[in-house]
Amino acid sequence: MPRPAAPATLPQGxxxxxGGVTYRYGRSRTATTPAGLGPLDLRVEAGEFLCVVGPSGSGKSTLLSLLAGFLRPQVGEIRLGDRPVTGPDPRLTLVQQEAALFPWRTVAGNVAFGLERLGLPRAxxxxRVAExxxxxxxxxxxxxxxxxxxxGQRQRVSLARALALQPRLLLLDEPFSALDDRTRTVLADELLGIWWARKITVVFVTHNLEEALALGQRVVALRGGEVALDxxxxxxxxxxxRETLEG
Known part of the structure; x- marks a missing residue:
């Protein structure tokens, strides 16, 4: 898969x-459950495609939940541009492993869902849905x-629903892991094309090391809730x- 060069025009992301982001789970967490994340200092440039890898329990899911605003840092701060992320934020969207579409809606209706909640006029x-x-x-x-x-088509709809909101930051949580290899490769190529066209800042979380190297401009490896490699x-x-993640 060819690697794109960095975006040549001003990024839209x-x-x-x-900064010093820390999130720790309480004593009720079991020994097999991630203890948390941090302290973590990390910067992703506007328009950059960052891949995050790590084994189970490394803090990947906690990081995504913090970035998406589902969790609040117990210590430190997350900023998108010049403003803090303090909860679910219209400037960012999350695409998860499962498409989680509404079966009672059409494809267009699924893509339009977030736009309806924003109160955009029908026309x-x-x-925007058609585009x-x-x-x-x-x-x-x-x-x-x-x-x-x-x-694969369902994941395309899920991605379209996120992109229709014209986010500044796109978060992807192993979006291709449930797909066969051929579909996964096709969608990965298409995602790179979309990133190139829209200049969105992307944080892509995956267990697949080959996928991270093929997609990302930069790779961050998490181990034990901390950055082991950047x-x-x-x-x-x-x-x-693999050597970094295995310690």
Whole structure:
């Protein structure tokens, strides 16, 4: 998979900064449950594609929950651009492993859901839905129902729903892990094309080391809730990542 160069024009995304971010779970957590994250200092530049890897319990899920505003740091601060993230934020969206679409809505209705909640006029919603479906390769699929779609198509709808909100930061939680290898490769290529077109800041979490190296401009490896490695993807290989994660 060819690696794109850094965006040549001014990024539409915003920078992401974590300063001393710490989140620890209470005593009720079991020994097999992640203890938490941090302290963590991290910066993602505007328009950058960052991949985060790590074994189970390394803090990946906690990091995503903090970035998405579902959790609040117990210590430290998260800033998107020049403003703090203090809860779910319209400037960012999250695409999860499972598409989690509404089966009673059409494809267009699913993509329009967030726009309806924002109160956008019907004509503007329709135009944005059509534009986003074209972007993810689903032009003409608007009237279809969820049960008519393949797994890859459902993930495209999930991505379109996130992109329709025109976020400054796109968070992706292993979005291709449930797909077959061929579909996964196709969608990964399409995601790079979308990133290139929109210049969104992307944080992509994955267990797959090859995927992280193929997609990311930069890779951060988490171990025990802390950054074990932070380097440009071009300087890394699977063996080095695996050695870092295994400690």
């Amino acid at each position: 915003e920078s992401l900064t974590l 503007e919603r329709g135009a 986003t479906l074209r972007l993810v390769g689903l032009e003409g699929y608007g009237p279809r129902r969820v049960h008519e779609l393949s797994g 380097a440009p993807a071009r300087e890394l290989n699977v063996a080095r990542l």
